[in-house]
Amino acid sequence: MDYEILGVGYASHRLPDPRIAQRLHAALAGTGAVLNVGAGTGSYEPAGRCVVALEPSWRMLQQRGAGAAPVVQGAAEELPFADGRFAVAMAVLTIHHWRDWRRGLAEMQRVAARQVLLTWDPAHAGFWLVDEYFPELRVYDRRIFPSIDVLCSELGGAEVHEVPIPHDCRDGFLGAYWRRPAAYLDPEVRRSISSFARIPDSRAGLLRLQQDLDNGAWHRRHGPLLACEALDLGYRLVVRR
Numbered sequence: 001m002d003y004e005i006l007g008v009g010y011a012s013h014r015l016p017d018p019r020i021a022q023r024l025h026a027a028l029a030g031t032g033a034v035l036n037v038g039a040g041t042g043s044y045e046p047a048g049r050c051v052v053a054l055e056p057s058w059r060m061l062q063q064r065g066a067g068a069a070p071v072v073q074g075a076a077e078e079l080p081f082a083d084g085r086f087a088v089a090m091a092v093l094t095i096h097h098w099r100d101w102r103r104g105l106a107e108m109q110r111v112a113a114r115q116v117l118l119t120w121d122p123a124h125a126g127f128w129l130v131d132e133y134f135p136e137l138r139v140y141d142r143r144i145f146p147s148i149d150v151l152c153s154e155l156g157g158a159e160v161h162e163v164p165i166p167h168d169c170r171d172g173f174l175g176a177y178w179r180r181p182a183a184y185l186d187p188e189v190r191r192s193i194s195s196f197a198r199i200p201d202s203r204a205g206l207l208r209l210q211q212d213l214d215n216g217a218w219h220r221r222h223g224p225l226l227a228c229e230a231l232d233l234g235y236r237l238v239v240r241r
């Protein structure tokens with residue numbers, strides 16, 4: 001996926017969510033340097049640690065804040081670091097974009113003693129947006145996200161933790177607006193969600209969503225969701241200690 005195009009405006013809609021950050025930081029806890037692979041604009045980089053970021057896209061590099069960690073331009077598949085240079089390597093919602101995720105994972109294992117990944121489980125049942133409006137997304141996402149079992153076996157064993165998505169999640173990835181359906185009608189919101197860039201024409205799905213919101217059909221089907229604080233949408237923290 002081309003983040004030179006997709007990354008426009010990323011920093012405005014993909015802010016780190018504090019509850020997800022808390023989980024990630026608990027998994028990263030310890031001493032020693034942290035490598036953030038596919039770091040983007042710097043979300044979830046832990047404060048108070050020595051962090052080095054790695055990111056291939058200029059567009060994303062330009063959006064890193066003044067206080068963000070020092071960054072090296074490069075790709076996960078060829079990490080320009082010595083063996084064992086880091087205590088832990090993190091990769092947040094990025095491995096599905098890599099040309100060769102197995103190679104990237106092997107590189108993370110070469111340069112760091114531990115690995116922490118946030119990814120999505122393609123075996124998860126999905127949610128209303130995909131099921132009812134954009135079923136083609138299921139096909140694309142199942143193709144690019146590695147299965148959690150395979151990921152764990154490539155890592156030589158790992159812990160897997162559910163990451164329920166809060167109803168007001170600040171990080172605008174695909175599942176973030178599960179309780180705010182009208183948000184998906186906003187082109188700016190969709191532009192920061194890479195899955196939408198894979199759909200050749202999203203107009204029919206968007207029109208149906210708009211109609212269902214206008215005529216109350218969405219609320220009749222999904223009203224109970226509005227009482228939920230957080231939902232498991234298949235996001236998983238994979239931790240190799």
Ligand SMILES: C[S@@+](CC[C@H](N)C(=O)[O-])C[C@H]1O[C@@H](n2cnc3c(N)ncnc32)[C@H](O)[C@@H]1O
Nearest residue numbers: 003038039040043057075076092094097098099
């Ligand atoms: C959805 S963004 C996630 C960025 C950041 N980790 C975050 O949580 O906001 C995916 C990132 O993966 C990067 N990426 C794509 N291919 C990559 C590769 N081969 N190696 C490392 N990063 C890559 C993209 O440039 C983009 O910044």
